[in-house]
Each structure stands twice: as C-alpha cells, then as structure tokens.
Amino acid sequence: MGMRYRRYLAGERIYGCSHCKTHLATIHAMRSRAFNGQHGRAYLFDIVVNIREGDPCDRAMTTGTHTVRDIYCVKCNTTLGWKYDKAYEPSQKYKEGKFILERNLLVDVQ
Ligand SMILES: [Zn+2]
Secondary structure, eight states, rough: OOOOOOOOOSSSSSEEEEEOOOEEEGGGGEEEEEEEEEEEEEEEEEESSEEEEEEEEEHHHHEEEEEEEEETTTTTTEEEEEEEEEESGGGGGGTTEEEEEEEEGEEEEO
C-alpha cells in the first residue's frame, strides 16, 4: 500500500512534513500563500510528492463547492491538507489538480 520509496527533492527551499521531515514540495511549486486550511494559514502548490490521496468528497468552502481529497504523508500518515479534484465555480478552476498544505504542518528541511 502506498509508495515504498520516498522521493527526495533538491532546491533552495524545501518544505517537509513537520512530524517526520519527509520532503513534500519546493518553493518553486508554490502558487499562493493566501489560503486557509483547517488549522490556519495554508499554501497552494502545483506539485507535492510523497503523499497518499484519500477518496474524493464534495466540500463546501467560502469560495464555493469543490471536490477534494485529503492528502496524507506516506511515511507517518499525518493529514497534511488536500488536493482539489474539481471546482464548480469558473473563477476557482485554476485550483484543479493543485494541492493545499497546512503551514503549521510544514517544516523547512533545507
Ligand atoms: Zn510525515
């Protein structure tokens, strides 16, 4: 189940899981810092690695209904945020296929 091998990222700034420091994303893949997660501020990324995706579900947010999947660290199974599968509002379509990571659950690993 899940990924057996973890990927290691290279770059000037890498975000990792705050529990186990598994690499998750680079600053180059960050699209926005202006999001809110379940636990406060959150970041929007184009690409996140070393995660497991949960089942899709519809969630009502302040910006409308979205189909999202919770995402989990492959190593320690912490819930890190979610992935946008689908946005119903045309103005929110840019989020589709992108990932939210909760700032409080990230650490700088480099
Ligand atoms: Zn972890």
